[in-house]
Amino acid sequence: MVSGMTPLIKVGPYGESSLTDTSTWDERGHTKITVIYISYSDNYGPGVSLQFEYDEGGNTVLSQSYGHHNRPKFSVVTLDTGEYITGISGFYWSSDISCLTFETNRRKYGPFGKSTEKEFGFNFGPTNRFGGFHGTLSSLDRLNSIGVYVKPLSS
Template identity: 30%
Template sequence: MAGVLQNISIPRAGFIRVEPRGQFIGQPQSNWSFEIQEGHKLKSIKIDHGDRIIHSLQFTTEFGGALSISDNFGSLVAGQNVSLVTLEADEEIVGIKVSIGIKGRDTYLSSLSFVTNKTTHGPFGGTTDPMFSLPWDKGSLVGFYGIASDWVRGIGGLGVYLKAHGEVLSIGPWGSPYDPQTRWSFLLEGNQRLSTITIFRTGDAINRLVFNTSEKVDGRSGVSVADLVVLDADEEIIGLSGMVDTLPTRHIIISSITFTTNKKVHGPFGNAKGSPFSVSWDIGSFAGFYGFQSLYFDGIGVYLKATN
């Protein structure tokens, strides 16, 4: 499709691709990709949008006092509104929030927000759909990518390029730390692989998770249900989704969780109430989970590693 992006840049080794959901099924579409060059700073983002859809994005970076403006990524159709996000000198993006719209069998971005270390810019577009959040470590953002279609007149499948500062990158967490709490961590080491996940539930609330034979998460007593996920030898987790709910006590918990692999979907486990979260990543990137635990299962995040 002319005018979107003809030459897709290939991310350098060490980049990790993660994304919320979104796709076009059987419709004409184009892939687009924007990479922030080393030493450059993202200065602004132009969002062309309507009341219920994100049509296109354009990025401006700065290097040595000179500005560089990217192509216009997305649909050729102009929206009713053009919004500009301008980042301060010490401001950087540490997450996005998106709403997903549906047209037939296709999904697309109906709303988009950029979360920085200072504030949240947006939402731009419609706000009535549930918003999926994707947070990451400060200093990790390397660029954005996605797909676009003039059939739905907008962008779908927005994702981000991230880099790890050490061996792994922390994505999330979803949920909320609660005081007093326990931070837990399950990190694969060497040739270790994830073979089983046991999900313990008290009624509809998730109580704790156990990975392989490791008791990394302790929960309250009275567990009544245990669900077991057994992964095949060639099966690997490539996505995580679930629900974040607020109890009458204002305690924020993970109420439902689903694990997606290269072979199938395991779940959902728990009670599908609250606000959804969803993220996927390249096969070979998964390195473990981490999160927070108090009387309930309060939060969960993902460790990822570069595959190239």
Template identity: 30%
Template sequence: IDFPLEYLTGISGKHGRWGSFPNLITSLKFHTNRTQYGPFGEGASGNPFSFITEGGVITGCHGRAGRYLDAIGVYIKPARSLSRLITVEQHPQLNVRNPGLLTQSAGPFPGCITGRAWDDGVFSAVKAVHVHVSSDMSVVSGVQFLYEKRDGCVVLSPLHGAPSEDIVKTFEIDGESEFLIGVDGFHGCVDGVKVIRSIRFVTNKGKYGPMGYEFGEYFCSITSMAITGKVVGFFGESSACLNAIGVHTEYF
């Protein structure tokens, strides 16, 4: 599926008895906003079922299975929620997503569209982070990342937000034994606009920060310390400062 320009909108198929099993999924077809894939299990008998959403996008599946697939259902959300991904800021050296990575995304925090969306994509590792802090506005004014690609080459992202004239924090990450596992911090409003007030970067070895001013509402991208993964990219929103930030995480 050519996401985000193409996305799942529905599933259909057949269910019924097969051998000694009273009710299985005997045929399955996937529908997108562009075309259909399948049916898989073509020619199978059974009772037809179909769920095609209008104005929505399928974001996940659930169901029941033993030796075979017994039942299937879907999670949906409005298709307009994809607009942030479709209109992200483009950069000639970025958006080089690595094939084969199993990644999940968390954020952006605080989750409201107040600035221009950006998405650096997915890389092998984050090598360095530059954080610009505005003491006058008490906000994180911008962030910039140095990424390593799978071929070992490094790419410096654009500065997301605005440069600071007084506070710039930089730290490097030892990619051999240290890697990012998440971010946390505080967000709030300045003149009615949601902004990142403070940010801290967490690795498997320690923490860098906080950088900024710790007041407002707390956010954290780490859902469980028991689940091992590393941050391989960032996305978010920015304007004259950093409005929101999220992470792409690769799980081992």
């Protein structure tokens, strides 16, 4: 661990992360998410794509896009001041994440996409323990899997 870096627990990813034609992505430590951009389909289409804005030392930073924003539906989730992620749940099928729901200390956003047979969920409890996202993308630039980082209570 790098000196001065907060220790985080890496959980997941859920989805099809063992495919041979995937690349990994990582948003470790980006805990102050202010906006989530999400593209999705309500049928068995090409899944979900994500992009985040987060606060880094008072500056707004835009993450890279994880999947193409060419799905039939697009939503912008804007978190209020003092609002933070307390859980993420969703579904995956074949080789794509097909549906995502985000929970905060104030409300639930979603579901975005189509519920399928394989369900997953991350629940951090009522305190702000979210530590970032990670996952995999296919060579077709589709979101194959998603995982999270969790701040341990002892930190």
